[in-house]
Amino acid sequence: MPAGPDAAVSITACPNGPLLVRGTFEILTPAGEVIPARRKTVALCRCGISTLKPFCDGSHKAAGFTTEPEAPTGEPA
Amino acid sequence: MKRPEPRGPVCSALGALLTNREPDAEPGLIGVLRDRAGAAIRDTDDILLDEDLQAALYTAYELRYSGLEGVDDAWEWNADVLALCTAIESRFEQALRDRVPMPPLPAPGIDTVAAALFELTGADTGPSVSRYLAKKATDDQAREFLIHRSVYQLKEADPHSWAIPRLRGRAKAALVEIQADEYGGGRLAHMHSELFARTMRGLGLDDTHGGYVDLVPAIVLASSNMMTMFGTHRRLRGAIAGHLAAFEMTSSLPNRQYGNGFRRLGYDQSVTFYFDEHVEADAVHEQIAARDLAGGLTEDEPALVADVVFGASACLFVDSLAGAALLTAWTAGESALRPGPEPAPALGPAGARS
Numbered sequence: 001m002p003a004g005p006d007a008a009v010s011i012t013a014c015p016n017g018p019l020l021v022r023g024t025f026e027i028l029t030p031a032g033e034v035i036p037a038r039r040k041t042v043a044l045c046r047c048g049i050s051t052l053k054p055f056c057d058g059s060h061k062a063a064g065f066t067t068e069p070e071a072p073t074g075e076p077a
Numbered sequence: 078m079k080r081p082e083p084r085g086p087v088c089s090a091l092g093a094l095l096t097n098r099e100p101d102a103e104p105g106l107i108g109v110l111r112d113r114a115g116a117a118i119r120d121t122d123d124i125l126l127d128e129d130l131q132a133a134l135y136t137a138y139e140l141r142y143s144g145l146e147g148v149d150d151a152w153e154w155n156a157d158v159l160a161l162c163t164a165i166e167s168r169f170e171q172a173l174r175d176r177v178p179m180p181p182l183p184a185p186g187i188d189t190v191a192a193a194l195f196e197l198t199g200a201d202t203g204p205s206v207s208r209y210l211a212k213k214a215t216d217d218q219a220r221e222f223l224i225h226r227s228v229y230q231l232k233e234a235d236p237h238s239w240a241i242p243r244l245r246g247r248a249k250a251a252l253v254e255i256q257a258d259e260y261g262g263g264r265l266a267h268m269h270s271e272l273f274a275r276t277m278r279g280l281g282l283d284d285t286h287g288g289y290v291d292l293v294p295a296i297v298l299a300s301s302n303m304m305t306m307f308g309t310h311r312r313l314r315g316a317i318a319g320h321l322a323a324f325e326m327t328s329s330l331p332n333r334q335y336g337n338g339f340r341r342l343g344y345d346q347s348v349t350f351y352f353d354e355h356v357e358a359d360a361v362h363e364q365i366a367a368r369d370l371a372g373g374l375t376e377d378e379p380a381l382v383a384d385v386v387f388g389a390s391a392c393l394f395v396d397s398l399a400g401a402a403l404l405t406a407w408t409a410g411e412s413a414l415r416p417g418p419e420p421a422p423a424l425g426p427a428g429a430r431s
Binding site: 018 | 188191192195199254257258262267329330354356357358359363364365368
């Protein structure tokens with residue numbers, strides 16, 4: 001994978017989708033308890049509507065979530 | 078696995094050859110097989126729905142996976158069996174090339190190909206087995222759904238694994254990353270085919286690989302055969318990469334519905350875990366498959382972009398035909414299963430139903 005070879009953790013920001021996290025990491029609750037990850041690479045929700053938060057469940061696609069900057073308004077194209 | 082029951086003259090001729098014990102009879106049996114296959118391939122109305130040809134191809138392909146009971150493993154590389162596969166595949170691939178819709182091709186590259194695949198799979202308006210299962214399916218229909226899916230899901234991931242040594246670099250790393258997770262990441266109990274077997278047992282179904290092959294219609298075999306064809310031909314490595322991407326990209330949301338359907342019918346987590354696991358797993362896999370596998374492959378081999386899109390679109394096309402067969406039967410109050418030699422074995426639920 002094209003992560004920096006020496007990074008302990010890499011986070012890939014997927015266009016219009018989740019954050020893919022690879023490497024050695026722990027996901028914690030605010031109280032510091034470990035949220036178990038069922039796989040080595042996880043996808044973290046960033047659209048806000050996953051039913052499996054903090055993990056992605058693909059809902060961003062149905063919701064039309066976009067990470068692209070909004071087109072400028074008020075100016076002629 | 079058990080040798081599938083013959084569905085027509087080509088299957089019968091293949092079965093006679095594979096189980097023949099008389100060396101002197103072999104040339105004659107080969108001649109019969111070649112003649113019958115030639116006629117069937119020439120005369121078929123629709124090879125995607127051809128029971129005899131799809132079952133014969135499925136039988137021959139199974140030699141590449143778990144083998145066939147009572148059949149010498151050496152038949153896998155027998156020139157006459159390979160010639161049969163080639164003859165059926167040639168017509169099968171042509172039918173797919175003729176009928177699978179092809180959207181405008183993206184420029185090769187990770188962002189362009191991933192965006193094109195997300196658009197293609199997002200626009201998929203195929204019949205929704207998942208919505209039906211979530212809201213309406215009866216217990217018998219849920220069982221029938223598992224029987225259909227078992228043809229592939231009991232060897233889940235295997236057809237795409239053929240592509241690993243045919244890829245390199247980023248695309249290979251991506252495929253291995255996905256497949257390792259499919260196979261449970263080193264934990265047998267988490268292997269997806271094992272999870273599916275547990276779901277089947279929870280509904281009192283036989284989880285033997287191939288246990289229900291004789292009951293599923295040709296289009297379900299065609300869906301599986303297409304993956305094996307794409308996976309076992311290096312020439313089609315673009316198509317198998319595109320197929321996996323589309324498969325993963327149309328999985329998370331339907332699997333949530335499937336899980337909801339089985340919960341609605343009263344099944345507990347031992348049955349629904351397979352589907353719930355896929356919601357989370359495939360939300361990861363679809364990103365890796367669209368970007369690093371499919372997109373990465375076109376960066377490495379730009380000439381493959383058309384086959385990547387073809388494989389993805391073929392996945393949607395064939396699976397929507399298979400889904401339509403189920404929904405058409407169900408909405409008419411019927412079953413899409415073929416009448417078997419004996420009723421589907423009901424072993425008695427393994428206690429999962431609450």
